[in-house]
Amino acid sequence: MAAATPLRWREPSILPGFGMALGITLTALSLIVLIPLAALFIKAASAGPADIWAVATSPRTLAALKLSFLGALFAALVNAVFGLILAWVLVRYEFPGRRLIDAAVDLPFALPTAVAGISLAAIYAPNGIVGSLFAPFDIQIAYTPLGVMVALIFIGLPFVVRTVQPVLEELQSDVEEAAALLGASRARTIFKVVLPPVLPALLTGFVLAFARAVGEYGSVIFIAGNVPMVSEIAPLLIVIRLEQFDYAGAAVVATMMLIIAFALILSVNLIQAHARRRFGDV
Amino acid sequence: MSDAALPLAAAAPARRSSARGESLGVRIALIAVSLLFLLLFLLLPLAAVFVEAGSKGWEAYRAAITEPDALAAIRLTLLVAAIAVPFNIVVGIAAAWAVAKFEFRGKNLLISLIDLPFSVSPVISGLVFVLLFGAQGYFGPWLQAHDIKIVFALPGLILATVFVTFPFVARELIPHMQSLGTADEEAALTLGASPWRVFFRVTLPNVKWSLFYGVLLCNARAMGEFGAVAVVSGKIRGLTNTMPLHIEILYNEYMGAAAFAVASLLAGLALITLALKTFLEWRFGDEIAASRRH
Numbered sequence: 083m084a085a086a087t088p089l090r091w092r093e094p095s096i097l098p099g100f101g102m103a104l105g106i107t108l109t110a111l112s113l114i115v116l117i118p119l120a121a122l123f124i125k126a127a128s129a130g131p132a133d134i135w136a137v138a139t140s141p142r143t144l145a146a147l148k149l150s151f152l153g154a155l156f157a158a159l160v161n162a163v164f165g166l167i168l169a170w171v172l173v174r175y176e177f178p179g180r181r182l183i184d185a186a187v188d189l190p191f192a193l194p195t196a197v198a199g200i201s202l203a204a205i206y207a208p209n210g211i212v213g214s215l216f217a218p219f220d221i222q223i224a225y226t227p228l229g230v231m232v233a234l235i236f237i238g239l240p241f242v243v244r245t246v247q248p249v250l251e252e253l254q255s256d257v258e259e260a261a262a263l264l265g266a267s268r269a270r271t272i273f274k275v276v277l278p279p280v281l282p283a284l285l286t287g288f289v290l291a292f293a294r295a296v297g298e299y300g301s302v303i304f305i306a307g308n309v310p311m312v313s314e315i316a317p318l319l320i321v322i323r324l325e326q327f328d329y330a331g332a333a334v335v336a337t338m339m340l341i342i343a344f345a346l347i348l349s350v351n352l353i354q355a356h357a358r359r360r361f362g363d364v
Numbered sequence: 365m366s367d368a369a370l371p372l373a374a375a376a377p378a379r380r381s382s383a384r385g386e387s388l389g390v391r392i393a394l395i396a397v398s399l400l401f402l403l404l405f406l407l408l409p410l411a412a413v414f415v416e417a418g419s420k421g422w423e424a425y426r427a428a429i430t431e432p433d434a435l436a437a438i439r440l441t442l443l444v445a446a447i448a449v450p451f452n453i454v455v456g457i458a459a460a461w462a463v464a465k466f467e468f469r470g471k472n473l474l475i476s477l478i479d480l481p482f483s484v485s486p487v488i489s490g491l492v493f494v495l496l497f498g499a500q501g502y503f504g505p506w507l508q509a510h511d512i513k514i515v516f517a518l519p520g521l522i523l524a525t526v527f528v529t530f531p532f533v534a535r536e537l538i539p540h541m542q543s544l545g546t547a548d549e550e551a552a553l554t555l556g557a558s559p560w561r562v563f564f565r566v567t568l569p570n571v572k573w574s575l576f577y578g579v580l581l582c583n584a585r586a587m588g589e590f591g592a593v594a595v596v597s598g599k600i601r602g603l604t605n606t607m608p609l610h611i612e613i614l615y616n617e618y619m620g621a622a623a624f625a626v627a628s629l630l631a632g633l634a635l636i637t638l639a640l641k642t643f644l645e646w647r648f649g650d651e652i653a654a655s656r657r658h
Contacts, residue, residue: 097549100466107457107474110451110497113479114527118492120503125495138501164401167386171398175391183399183581185642189406192641194588195486196608198629200523200615201409204624211405211412236405261520268386297485300590300608304615317487322461323597324491329500 126337129330142310147338149227150316154295154296157234158242162288165242166280173250174244185242192237195300202233203305221330223309230315232299238291245287249280282354288348296343413631416624427612428625436602437610437626440521444593444606445572452582456533456543457575461567463534464541465549465625471482474614475538490595493520516598521606529582536578540571540651573648577641584637588630 092100137143172184190198203276206224213223224283225230253276299317307313316339323332348350386394417425428434459478463471481489495501497514507514516519548570552562568575590608597604600615607630614623644652 091470092466095546097465098547098551099563100462100468103458103462104468106455107462107478110455110472111459111477111530114523114530116477118496118527119480119484121495122488122492149376164398167394168398168401168528171394173394177395181625182485183402185638186402186406188638188641189410189634192588192637193410194585194590194627194630194634196410196586196590196607196611197413197630197634199590200611200620200623200627201412201416204620205408211408232405236409239405293483295490296465297483298591299485299487299594316644317485320485320487320491321450324494324595327500329495332491332636334487336491338487340488 083122093118096209097334102105111131114171122333122336122340125330125333130259131332134334136333138261138338142162143316143335143338145311146314146316148317148344149230149314150296151340151342153230153234154229154298157231157238157295158288158292160231161238161242161291162284165212165244165287165291166284168248169243173247187240190239193304195237196298196304197299198236199304202236202301203229206232206305224305225313227306227313228308229305230302230313233305234295234298238295239300241290241294242284242287245290247284254280262361282357284351284362289347293343293347296339372453410631412625413627416620417628419624420621424621425625425628428619428622429537430605430628432628433601433605434610434622437605437607438629440518440605441587441607443518444521444525445583448529448586449523449579449583452529452533453575453579455530455557456537456578458584459534460537460541460571461563463538464544465546477556478529478534479616481527486528486591487595489525490592491535492527492594493523514606515596516600518604520596521593524596525586528589529585532577532582532585533578536574536652537571540574541567544570571651573644574652576651577644577648580637580644585635588631 126194129137141148168187172180172187203224203323204210206229207213208217210224215225221228257275258271261275262268266274297317299315299321302320304314306315306318308318316335320332320335320339323329323335381395387390427437435637459474462468483485486555494515497503497507497520499508499515501515514523546568549562552566552594553559556567575641589606590612593606594609597606597609599605601613605613611623611626614620614626
């Protein structure tokens with residue numbers, strides 16, 4: 083397709099409807115997504131450098147952003163480890179209830195976040211079924227930053243499993259058998275032969291889980307406690323600014339969130355593209 | 365080409381072969397860790413919804429989901445989904461048709477832009493419409509002068525929901541339609557079928573299951589969305605409260621059992637969605653397997 087004459091921006095086709103389909107898509111995309119997002123950036127910029135700086139560097143903003151991003155990072159790491167184990171178990175082992183477990187992994191995609199939020203809060207509260215196990219050790223989960231992590235782990239759980247699973251399914255058995263025949267221990271085979279090709283998918287799943295967790299709101303606010311500077315996530319700070327009719331402040335925090343998130347996702351994608359060029363497509 | 369050299373070795377089920385298997389102890393440990401993880405983070409929360417919903421007895425449950433505000437919230441949730449989902453079906457099909465059936469410059473950029481709402485916090489998805497249409501928003505004064513309400517009213521709820529669910533249908537359809545190519549449509553056109561006939565008799569039947577899959581996920585998200593609608597709703601009881609927002613209000617007023625009662629309806633919807641989704645993946649996996657993650 084690169085060979086097409088440079089003047090033409092689309093390949094000829096006898097199929098009809100290109101103009102209409104693209105027209106509908108671009109119109110809807112612009113009206114629903116692009117123009118509103120542009121309004122966000124314009125609003126943030128219109129606050130003026132001094133105000134932007136004041137909002138961006140206020141301790142409360144920084145604490146909220148730190149909690150959202152570090153919390154998302156931690157949750158994505160937990161999901162990377164357990165998601166990999168889970169995917170491995172689902173692909174490699176046969177046990178009763180495997181199909182049911184496989185289906186249940188998608189629950190966070192289907193369960194509304196508010197429902198997950200109140201339910202997690204009930205379970206992990208000091209008098210809840212899980213929270214009461216930790217209470218004797220003076221560990222409180224709900225209404226602390228730990229509670230934020232729990233909600234973010236819940237919400238990101240399917241991403242790693244669902245990106246790693248298909249790659250594990252497609253792994254050829256011959257390399258593993260060769261490694262075993264050549265005398266490698268099982269652990270060595272797994273870490274040197276099986277896992278390397280899974281790494282890119284694991285990284286993708288990690289990024290997806292992280293991106294979802296950074297912006298998560300519904301499942302977090304019920305379990306977080308929402309104490310400013312301690313357990314207040316960035317999306318909640320946006321809502322609070324908005325409720326105080328501080329539109330510019332809300333827009334500045336939102337813009338910072340978007341810029342940091344996109345920069346992180348972009349850099350991971352670049353690392354991945356680099357790895358793919360270097361080690362081949364996996 | 366190397367596939368031809370070992371046609372059967374790769375296809376043979378090797379799940380239990382000793383060269384690939386871990387010891388029984390490791391296997392049991394890994395399964396136990398997985399189950400414990402799922403129990404703590406998935407299964408207990410799900411079970412807790414139903415347990416808490418029933419904690420005050422059947423009468424209280426029935427009362428919680430049939431009181432006027434709850435019924436209004438259910439109606440509003442259904443109404444918003446009934447408008448937002450068909451809108452996204454039409455746009456998603458149009459986007460998939462343009463992207464999958466034609467080659468043009470900027471296609472990858474277009475796909476990235478369609479996926480954009482997935483990487484935006486739900487709260488920001490609501491915020492952008494408040495900035496545009498809120499009382500102090502760019503169009504606020506004009507809307508007020510003409511007595512049109514968007515934010516804190518039905519249109520705002522619909523806009524925020526459409527934003528959040530924008531990519532679902534398109535991203536299920538695009539990989540499937542791309543894998544099918546254009547030969548069927550070209551043949552039908554050459555045989556003299558009209559463009560709409562080609563679309564309804566050839567394209568649509570080919571992709572109906574991946575379309576249904578996308579609609580299913582789109583609908584689940586539309587009915588369950590919280591963050592985006594929380595920002596644009598204003599949470600006026602009986603008027604702009606959707607089911608998830610109603611749950612929040614009940615919960616914050618320490619009416620836990622009532623909140624869980626309404627939540628159990630949404631959890632039921634989630635279970636139906638999961639069951640249908642699993643069935644579709646099992647029955648029509650080839651057609652939708654290309655896009656199992658989202």
